[in-house]
Amino acid sequence: MRRLAALLLALPLAVAADDIAEAKRRWAESPHGPMLERILPPTFDAAKMPEPGSAGARLTMQYCVQCHNLPNPAMHHAAKWPTIVERMVYRMEGKGNYGTLMFEMMAGVKAPSTEEAQTLVAYLQKHGQKPLDARKYPEAFTAAGEPFRLACNQCHVLPDPKRYTAKEWPAVVARMQENMEWMNRVVGTRPIPGEPQLRIDAINAFLAKYARKK
Ligand code: HEC
Ligand code: HEC
Numbered sequence: 001m002r003r004l005a006a007l008l009l010a011l012p013l014a015v016a017a018d019d020i021a022e023a024k025r026r027w028a029e030s031p032h033g034p035m036l037e038r039i040l041p042p043t044f045d046a047a048k049m050p051e052p053g054s055a056g057a058r059l060t061m062q063y064c065v066q067c068h069n070l071p072n073p074a075m076h077h078a079a080k081w082p083t084i085v086e087r088m089v090y091r092m093e094g095k096g097n098y099g100t101l102m103f104e105m106m107a108g109v110k111a112p113s114t115e116e117a118q119t120l121v122a123y124l125q126k127h128g129q130k131p132l133d134a135r136k137y138p139e140a141f142t143a144a145g146e147p148f149r150l151a152c153n154q155c156h157v158l159p160d161p162k163r164y165t166a167k168e169w170p171a172v173v174a175r176m177q178e179n180m181e182w183m184n185r186v187v188g189t190r191p192i193p194g195e196p197q198l199r200i201d202a203i204n205a206f207l208a209k210y211a212r213k214k
Contacts, residue, residue: 020046023065026108039068041182043175046070056123059116063092066109073127077157081124089117132158137210147202152176155183161210169207173200 027036049057050073064071076084092111112120132140139145140158152158164172177200 019062020065020070024069027067036068038183040071041179042069043179043182044070044072048072050127051123054123055119056126059112059120060123063110063112063116063120064088066092071124073124074129075156076124077129077131078125080157081128082121085117085121085124129156130160130163132160137161139206139209145206147197147199148206151180151198151203155179161207162212164207164211165214166208166211169211170204173203173207 027033030036046052046061049061049070051057060073061070073081089111092109094109134141137145140149149158161169177198180198
């Protein structure tokens with residue numbers, strides 16, 4: 001009996017994983033695949049979704065993988081998600097700047113209902129990023145905080161250093177470096193005059209200084 005319950009619980013996840021594989025195949029085969037593939041990195045997957053059994057997780061895995069990799073709710077803070085979802089729904093309805101491209105590419109793109117879109121926003125907000133509080137970390141806005149400030153707000157708000165311990169941060173920063181390469185943002189590790197440099201050591205030192213203690 002217990003095994004059956006576990007099986008039933010695992011079922012929606014398995015179905016969602018199928019949806020994701022199917023969607024990936026669709027956009028990977030499109031002539032615009034290489035562009036779409038670079039929009040979001042492949043670092044996040046269904047197994048890491050918070051509250052995996054919730055309606056919000058299910059809808060994210062259903063709608064948000066039709067054009068790019070699965071978005072991580074923790075990428076953006078709560079205030080940012082409503083406009084992003086609005087922009088994405090607009091596209092799913094075949095409107096917006098990429099409208100015709102999206103439409104030609106996959107006639108099968110489905111858009112969420114108004115209610116589903118609300119559930120999506122609430123879910124993404126609930127598990128969103130906690131932004132750095134500028135009043136608590138004035139150093140982020142001085143010369144010492146510059147390597148962190150410039151590198152870490154290119155794609156989302158500056159994260160709260162208390163999110164991780166000093167021991168945990170370097171792995172997250174290393175993943176972000178991969179994300180930068182994937183999404184083609186500034187990664188200058190060799191000096192090019194006039195280009196901001198990615199100074200991993202300085203970034204980790206800043207985060208370690210203000211990190212959660214344990
Ligand atoms: C119809 C195709 C399509 C679907 C479906 C789609 N997106 Fe997007 N998404 C795009 C395109 C194109 C971009 C790049 C341009 C841009 O950022 O607006 C993008 C970019 C993004 C980005 C990176 C840009 C940023 O502002 O951080 C995030 C995050 C994102 N989408 C989240 C979502 C979420 C959440 C959903 C589901 C509610 C979703 N997407 C569904 C087409 C889509
Ligand atoms: C090129 C865009 C980009 C840049 C620049 C970037 N990030 Fe991210 N960040 C992402 C994406 C995409 C996600 C969601 C996917 C993931 O977690 O890998 C994310 C998610 C996060 C998260 C939430 C997820 C978690 O594991 O807690 C934190 C914290 C974070 N980034 C910290 C940073 C830090 C620190 C820097 C500067 C070193 C940085 N980011 C620079 C793209 C970026």
